[in-house]
Amino acid sequence: MELKPGSRWKSAVCDTEVVVVRATAGDIALECGGHPMITHAEAKPAGLTLAPDHADGTQPGKRFADEVTGLEVLATKGGKGSLSIGGRAIGAKEAKKLPASD
Amino acid sequence: MHTALLLEMAAGALADRIATGPAADGVTYAELAARARAGGVWLDAQDAVTVVYVGLNGPMLPVALFASAEIGRPFAPLNYRLPDAELRRLLARTAPSVAIVDDDMVSRVEGVEGADIVRRSEFEKVCADPKLREAEAPAADHDIAVLLFTSGTTGEPKVAVLRHRHLASYVISTVEFMHADEDEAALISVPPYHIAGIAAILTSVYAGRRTVYLPTFTPEGWVELAAAEKITHAMLVPTMLGRILDVLEARGEKLPALRSLSYGGGRMPQAVVEKALKLLPHVDFVNGYGLTETSSTVAVLTAEDHRAAIASDDPKVRRRLGSVGRPLPSIEMEIRGPRGEVLSPGQSGEVYVRGEQVSGEYLHRKVLQDDGWLATNDAGWMDEDGYLFVEGRLDDVIVRGGENISPGEIEDVLRQHPAVADVAVYGLPDDQWGEKVACSLVARGAPPSTDDLGAFVRSKLRSTKTPEVWDFRDALPYNDTGKLLRRQLKAELTAQQPAPV
CATH class of the missing domain: 3.30.300.30 (ANL, C-terminal domain)
Known part of the structure; x- marks a missing residue:
């Protein structure tokens, strides 16, 4: 799938949704709950279930940066599935606590 | 990534939390999103590109900002304090546009070619229309988010261009989503046409912090509203803080709910900071330094920095009370000399910044260098630990x-x-x-x-x-x-x- 910056994707098996913050060239297989993510507009395919190896959950507002591919996504909605690229789990970035300045 | 998504996320995560207005009967995130949708669908049907806002601070401001964002139209808040002739000249520069105008300001801006006017009261009705609220979001290209006429100190105002990617990047790299406690409330008193006013809307929504608007600033009005609404956070420009401290001192008001006051937008006299720390010992003070062209803050002096400086006998640490702190983790900063050479700590030169939130762009003129660096036109120096001391505009x-x-x-x-x-x-x-x-x-x-x-x-x-x-x-x-x-x-x-x- 081609992950353009600003493009929105959703899980095929749970409520998770993400937006691409930083893209990289090339074909990247972004998955959630063990299954390829689908475009925001697409209908969810029937019959798929959450893979137990990818069921740690995704929190809204968390950013995920993959060091291998350089892909960065932001979770806009949370869900039961966790994110992976080609089966390899990607973890959330450490949140930086900054004081409110506006 | 665009700024309307920030509100969509907030409404999805905490639909029933109060987003803006009084704690008792304010507007929830779900309601704010519904109003922005209705307003956006209506604006999208107008024969205009830019959405102009001429009016006081108030709960319609975030609605108008997010409505414009959702349909990918630039949002241009104008300075209503300008004399009529100047205000009309700025409005003419936004054409073709639709202007949301406070009812009592309509007569000041009527009849400008290319600028259609909708009264604020009419736009409020539009945003309550059930059909529009349930309409699908129109397809949109999210490019320019906000146009701000810079209130520079010379010449004809320039129009700073802030794109969705600049503002969204600033918000998601500096604010943790929905981390605010339910009782937090930010008092917004900077005007709608100031970058801090725009940034406050976006960061508060993303943090899940209720916003309360002071329609027009007076120090007495600020203190009374802060006390009544149990305000926990606020941002002030230096002259505002000085005048508020005078009122607090005269009235013996302590504002016990207040947790954090940030200041910026100009040089803060050290004597005022010291007085503030003394009068409000329970409050965290934060100094933010930034420009319109950098989507707001690029450096912060944190509350811990303030406390360490005031408690220190070391003059190097003590003087940091007069600094604007250290660059954000997402910002690179350099001090450069007149020939562009990077200077060492302690040497004074021009402040340069680079980062995803840095726009460095005016309408029809890009001032960002090809490698992404922006010359701020501010003079300053950094100490060995990376604290930035701003000396003023380079020309000054x-x-x-x-x-x-x-x-x-x-x-x-x-x-x-x-x-x-x-x-x-x-x-x-x-x-x-x-x-x-x-x-x-x-x-x-x-x-x-x-x-x-x-x-x-x-x-x-x-x-x-x-x-x-x-x-x-x-x-x-x-x-x-x-x-x-x-x-x-x-x-x-x-x-x-x-x-x-």
Whole structure:
């Protein structure tokens, strides 16, 4: 799938949704709950279930940066599935606590 | 990534939390999103590109901002305090546009070619329309988010361009989503046409912090609303903070709910910071430094920095109270000399910044360098630990006999003199030194002697920093966002100087 910056994707098996913050060239297989993510507009395919190896959950507002591919996504909605690229789990970035300045 | 998504996320995560207005009966995130949707669908059907906002601060402001964002139209809040002719000139520059205008301001802006007007009360009705609220979001290209006319101190206002990616990047890299406690509330008193006003809407929504608007700033009004709404967070420009402290002191008001006050948008006299820390010991003070062209804050002096500085005997740590702190983790910063060379700690030069939130762009003119660096036109230096000290606009720095002198430093000293109510320091042409130090003062009571004032400055700073020209007047010129117009004083006094023989 081609992950353009600003493009929105959703899980095929749970409520998770993400937006691409930083893209990289090339074909990247972004998955959630063990299954390829689908475009925001697409209908969810029937019959798929959450893979137990990818069921740690995704929190809204968390950013995920993959060091291998350089892909960065932001979770806009949370869900039961966790994110992976080609089966390899990607973890959330450490949140930086900054004081409110506006 | 676009800014309307920030509200969509908030409404998805905490639909019933109050987003804006009073704690008792404010607007929830779900309701704010519904109003923005309806407003956006209606605006999308108008024959216009830019969405203009002419009005006071209020709960319709975030609705209008997010409505524009959702349909990918630039949002341009205008300075309603300008004289009518200037306001109309700015409005004409936004054409083709649709302007959401406070009902009592409509007569001031009617009849400008290419700018259709919708009264705020009418737009409120549009946003309540059930059909529009349930309509699908129109397909949109999210490019330019906000256009801000810079309130510079010279010339015709420039239009700063902030794209969705700049603002969204600022928000997601500096704010943790929904981390605010349910009782947190931010009081917004900076005007809608100031970058801090725009940034406050976006960061508060993303943090899950309720916003409360002060329609127009008075220090008494601010203190009363802060107490009534149990405000926990607020951002102020320096002149606002000074006046608020006077009211707090006179009334003995402590604002027990207040947790965090951030300040920025101009040089804060150190004496005011010290007074603030003393009067409000329970409050975290945060200094934010940024420009319109950088989507707001690029450096912060945190509450811990403030406390460490005030408690320290080490002059290096102590002086940080006068710094703007360290760059955000997502920002690169350098100090460069006149030939573009990167300077070492302690050396004064021009502040350069780079990062995803940095736009560095005006309508029809990009000032960002090809490698992404923006020259801020601010003079400053960094200490060994990366704390930035801003000396003022590059053009305001006085160069006397090859020595760079910061006007702000001398102003801070003079302001501590009991007979000085307000002061501006600037350079005037000088045959011998190139420039000499001059100042305009507003006296508190009878004007003090210039010998006495000169001795006062010499007791605290190097003798070369003592003003040679003293000009007493009733008031100093400020623009309406509180920026001191040194250039105006400089021009007047230069004209008054005797012609060279």
